[in-house]
Amino acid sequence: MPIERRPLREQIRDELLRRLDRGDFSAGTDINEAALAAELGVSRTPLREALITLAGEGVLESNQGRGFRFAPVSRKEFRELCEIVAALESLALELSDPEHLRKIGPELLRLAREFPDSVAAQQDIERHDDEWHDLLLSGCPNERLLDLVTSVKAGMRRYAHLRAGDDAPLEREADEHCRVAESLIAGDLPAATRALRDNWVNGMERMMARIPE
Amino acid sequence: MPIERRPLREQIRDELLRRLDRGDFSAGTDINEAALAAELGVSRTPLREALITLAGEGVLESNQGRGFRFAPVSRKEFRELCEIVAALESLALELSDPEHLRKIGPELLRLAREFPDSVAAQQDIERHDDEWHDLLLSGCPNERLLDLVTSVKAGMRRYAHLRAGDDAPLEREADEHCRVAESLIAGDLPAATRALRDNWVNGMERMMARIPE
DNA sequence: ACTATGAATTCTGAATACAAAATAGTACAT
DNA sequence: ATGTACTATTTTGTATTCAGAATTCATAGT
Structure with a gap:
């Protein structure tokens, strides 16, 4: 067994990102x-060294x-981050092998349907959501792009815990994921890209009200 | 006068990036x-601390x-970086105020036309090119996006010096910049975005042959 | 001649020590 | 009471030191 070094x-x-997810740190504090x-x-x-890395990622x-x-949270910044990730994930999709996308379509659909049944802990939901997006991008050959997406998403983690206790949007999120998956299965890449963008835009809207200004 | 602190x-x-531009470091060396x-x-x-930051940026x-x-250079990675920056700059353009874009159009055109007359030093060309792109994005309200573009471009600096001594493409580069500027002046944002993408794709093609594998 | 083993050296990763800046607190003057 | 100057304390930014891993080199054995 390879010991982790x-x-x-x-x-x-x-560890800091984990704690951030748990909401241990309140944004804006030194x-x-x-x-x-x-x-x-x-x-x-x-x-x-870790702090410097996180600063580079905007956390x-x-x-x-x-x-x-x-960094203090703000609606403006969250919007900015969503715009960026939406564009990057769209690009990743466009660069992916269409054949591969069609192949993972059913799996994406399955994952979207078994989206945690609102009773799950907030962290489980996040993890599940991440898993779905990771699978979606799994066929992208642009490694730098994948790294970049990961990095930008790290910056969004400051917002994750704000979503806690908001059950209603969960179904819509799952719905939108299904829409993306179905388009991929149908082999309609442009439709999938549009659905993905919608997902990000809607997710952003849903979050906006919960961000204190 | 505010002393730099x-x-x-x-x-x-x-300083390391400056030296990188000058080609002081050969890629792949420890x-x-x-x-x-x-x-x-x-x-x-x-x-x-600086090295860690640069590692985060992929340099x-x-x-x-x-x-x-x-990091050793490769055609694959350069292509990846170009794809990313093209998408990010396109997004920045789409998010910009169309009015502002039209206003800076003439200035962009002027800059493109007085593109260094092939005799200029390599570094001047780079600086001029950067200046043009900076102005192009100057109206983008998404600050995180601008930071990100800067960061990704840092990773491209490893390739900059490879372009040295290649005069012919300069006119084409200037040409393409003119095309973008003209579209902006005409208020045709989609055309400008397309022209910008073309610019990146062509610039990539031009560079490809010069990247050792 | 070639490989394997092990010591010596070099270099990184991490901890500690030091210097300088910022913050907090206090006394004093207005 | 308010503001200011000065000191003490805390905290960051940088330098130095230490420990351990990687590499190099030499030597012994096949």
């Missing part, structure tokens, strides 16, 4: 490096002499 | 942190225990 900075980054490092049981060095922002803090 | 890591990052830090007159800490890659190295 990854740099601490990556493990720390993952990070105390020494305290956080102690809490994680590491030194400040790899922690800072954090840094000010000279003032350290890092979780 | 930026973190060392940012200054180092800029970086010796201690040597480079000494050469720059800084300690390894802020240097490593460098890191392997556990083996440090950083300039």
